Amino acid sequence: MASKEKTVWFCKNCGTESPKWMGRCPACGEWNTMVESTSVTGKAQAPSRAAAQAPGAPRRSPENLRNINFAAENRRSLGNGELDRLLGGGIVEGSLVLLGGEPGIGKSTLSLQIPLGCPNLKTLYVTGEESLRQVKMRAQRIGGDDSNCYIYSETLVENIIAEARRMMPELMVVDSVQTMFSENVDSSPGSVTQIKETAASLLRLAKETGIPIILIGHITKEGTLAGPKILEHIVDVVLQFEGDNSGSYRLVRSIKNRFGSTSELAVYEMTGKGLREVANPSEMLIPMHDQGLSGVAVAAMLDGARPFLIEVQSLVSSAAYPTPQRSATGFDVRRLNMLLAVLEKRAGFRLGVKDVFLNMAGGLRVTEPGCDLAVVSAVLSSNFDFPIPSDVCFVGEVGLSGEIRPVAQTDRRVTEAARLGFRKIYVSSYSSLENMPKGIEVVKVSDIPALCRSLFRNND
Ligand code: TYD
Ligand code: MG
Numbered sequence: 001m002a003s004k005e006k007t008v009w010f011c012k013n014c015g016t017e018s019p020k021w022m023g024r025c026p027a028c029g030e031w032n033t034m035v036e037s038t039s040v041t042g043k044a045q046a047p048s049r050a051a052a053q054a055p056g057a058p059r060r061s062p063e064n065l066r067n068i069n070f071a072a073e074n075r076r077s078l079g080n081g082e083l084d085r086l087l088g089g090g091i092v093e094g095s096l097v098l099l100g101g102e103p104g105i106g107k108s109t110l111s112l113q114i115p116l117g118c119p120n121l122k123t124l125y126v127t128g129e130e131s132l133r134q135v136k137m138r139a140q141r142i143g144g145d146d147s148n149c150y151i152y153s154e155t156l157v158e159n160i161i162a163e164a165r166r167m168m169p170e171l172m173v174v175d176s177v178q179t180m181f182s183e184n185v186d187s188s189p190g191s192v193t194q195i196k197e198t199a200a201s202l203l204r205l206a207k208e209t210g211i212p213i214i215l216i217g218h219i220t221k222e223g224t225l226a227g228p229k230i231l232e233h234i235v236d237v238v239l240q241f242e243g244d245n246s247g248s249y250r251l252v253r254s255i256k257n258r259f260g261s262t263s264e265l266a267v268y269e270m271t272g273k274g275l276r277e278v279a280n281p282s283e284m285l286i287p288m289h290d291q292g293l294s295g296v297a298v299a300a301m302l303d304g305a306r307p308f309l310i311e312v313q314s315l316v317s318s319a320a321y322p323t324p325q326r327s328a329t330g331f332d333v334r335r336l337n338m339l340l341a342v343l344e345k346r347a348g349f350r351l352g353v354k355d356v357f358l359n360m361a362g363g364l365r366v367t368e369p370g371c372d373l374a375v376v377s378a379v380l381s382s383n384f385d386f387p388i389p390s391d392v393c394f395v396g397e398v399g400l401s402g403e404i405r406p407v408a409q410t411d412r413r414v415t416e417a418a419r420l421g422f423r424k425i426y427v428s429s430y431s432s433l434e435n436m437p438k439g440i441e442v443v444k445v446s447d448i449p450a451l452c453r454s455l456f457r458n459n460d
Contacts, residue, residue: 009034010192015230037193073259076170076212079118082267082277083110086239086252088260091171094210095259096203098177098231099252100217101241106250106268106275107216110241111173113142113274114214115149122148124169128155128179142274155189157182157201164205174202176216177231192230199234232256243363250275251364265303282309282420286361295382298393299374300413300425301366307409307416309393311361312371314378319355330360331375332367339376339398346402347448349383369397370407373426376448377455388455391423396431402448406431414442426451 009018011025013033024031075090084090091097101107108130115123116139127135132151139145150167154160157180164172174180180198181189188194199215206213217231232238238256243249252266268275286298286309295314300307312331319325328336336358343349356379360366373396381388395413397405406428414433417425418440427433429444436442445451 008037008193010037010230011035012192012230015192015196015233035192037187037191074210076121077118078114078171079121080114080277081279083114083252086254086264086266087237088257088264091212091214092236092259093212094206095212095236096199096206096234097212097214097237097239098199098217098235099214099239099241100219103218105241105243106270107218107241108175109138109142109270109274110252110268111175111214111216112138112149114171114173115147116143116145119147122150122167122170124150124152124164124167124172126152126154126160126172126174128153129175141272155179155181157198161201161205164211165209168209169211172211172213174213174215176218178218196230196234199231203234242365247363249278249362265306280308281306281362282416286311286420294385294387295378296390297374297378297381297388298390298422299366299371300393300395300417301368301370302407302409302413303368307413309417309420309422310364310366310371312374312378313359313361314375314382315357316351316354316379316382319353324353325355325357327356328358330363330365331358331371335372336375338400339372340379342398342400342402343376343379343448347452349380351379351383354383368407369405370395370413372396372398373404373428373451377426377451380452380455384456386456389424391421392426393417393422393424394426396426396428396445398448404428404430404445404447404451411435414440426454 009021010016011028011030011033012035013030014025014028016025016027018034021034025033074093076093077084077090099107099111112125112135115121115125125135132153135151136145150169152160152163160174177195177198178190181194182197182201185193185197202213202215205211215235236258237254240253240255242251242253248270250268250270252268254262254264256262267278267281269278295316297312298309299312301310326333326337326340336356340351340356344351358375374394376398377388377394395407395410397407399405410427410431411433414425414427415437418437422440424441424443426443426445429446431444433442443454445454
């Protein structure tokens with residue numbers, strides 16, 4: 001069969017393929033995300049298909065679940081406590097890990113720090129973005145070049161795979177998926193077809209050889225670059241860099257993990273010598289000031305398995321325009337609007353004529369409802385210019401009728417707050433708490449009016 005080029009359209013958000021352009025992707029519902037690409041059918045695609053089946057591999061047949069031998073997966077420590085924990089106790093052999101994030105956030109730095117931190121780990125670091133000299137300079141900046149790391153400047157996937165099979169490293173890093181290309185696909189590097197082909201080839205390599213691979217992928221703020229989003233279902237683990245490029249803190253979140261729990265969080269600080277692990281994230285997220293400032297409340301959060309405390313800052317001022325402004329950094333603005341509506345309707349606070357700004361400390365994005373109580377308290381504190389003492393913290397979800405609802409693992413959060421020296425914590429009166437630590441007063445509140453009574457009376 002002769003090879004034939006065919007134009008297809010891909011959604012750059014979810015990767016859905018379509019024979020024609022559409023304004024809205026039928027799978028994910030996003031508008032204006034279809035991009036044109038060429039796909040080759042027939043002969044030219046044959047090598048890629050053949051690669052799916054390793055040469056000489058026996059034909060497989062279905063196996064009864066009962067007869068499958070189970071052995072715990074082999075894990076390798078990466079010599080980086082935060083990253084090991086994020087992966088569920090080290091990287092699993094033969095896994096493909098996607099490390100995504102905006103350009104300049106620290107993906108290459110983190111990946112290069114791994115082999116430098118483990119001098120015995122035989123690593124193949126494939127760079128398609130930087131020259132060998134640049135990598136060497138970076139290595140020297142972040143702690144020398146004493147490692148068993150081989151830098152390979154190459155962008156052709158077939159060459160990379162051949163080299164990996166020859167060298168059999170214990171870890172492989174590919175920086176980045178957007179710069180790699182395969183000769184089997186007739187489109188430019190960075191296109192959806194190339195990215196998918198590259199990821200699929202590397203996945204086969206990982207599964208056949210057992211080499212764990214860290215694949216770096218860029219995403220832009222607008223998500224305009226085709227990339228990581230469409231790879232999420234192909235890879236085993238998705239780690240995502242978050243945080244403000246201009247600030248020094250960086251967060252790595254696990255979004256998907258076939259070998260461990262998700263919603264784990266690793267915290268780093270970008271220093272002049274690379275990324276420093278922050279084992280106790282509360283150190284950066286809670287107030288540095290002693291006397292209470294108005295508009296500040298501390299929330300006892302839980303991210304994955306680890307409790308930590310974060311400062312919520314709010315500013316409430318008279319609206320400058322007829323339509324008040326609501327803006328939130330690190331928090332869902334719709335949820336903020338909902339909480340303000342609850343305060344207005346259920347507790348009679350007239351916030352409809354106020355501008356409300358909300359900010360989570362440290363550039364963290366909070367999605368957990370357990371933060372609601374602290375948000376409400378910070379807003380009230382700013383509205384009445386009434387400081388909340390800095391040794392008080394909050395945990396609880398606020399419901400639509402103004403009730404304070406309990407959240408998961410409240411007792412662990414209380415324990416963490418006590419450990420960090422907090423003297424008082426507000427929780428839902430519906431929480432069941434056992435074995436409370438000494439030294440912290442647990443105040444149970446059932447609704448917003450009860451919270452206000454307790455907060456304002458105690459501070460009078
Ligand atoms: P980089 O790892 O190149 O980002 P990515 O691979 O995600 O695009 O990170 C580059 C940024 O980090 C750059 O702005 C400089 C900064 N940086 C430091 O602050 N200290 C360091 O030791 C290094 C290596 C980088
Ligand atoms: Mg980079």
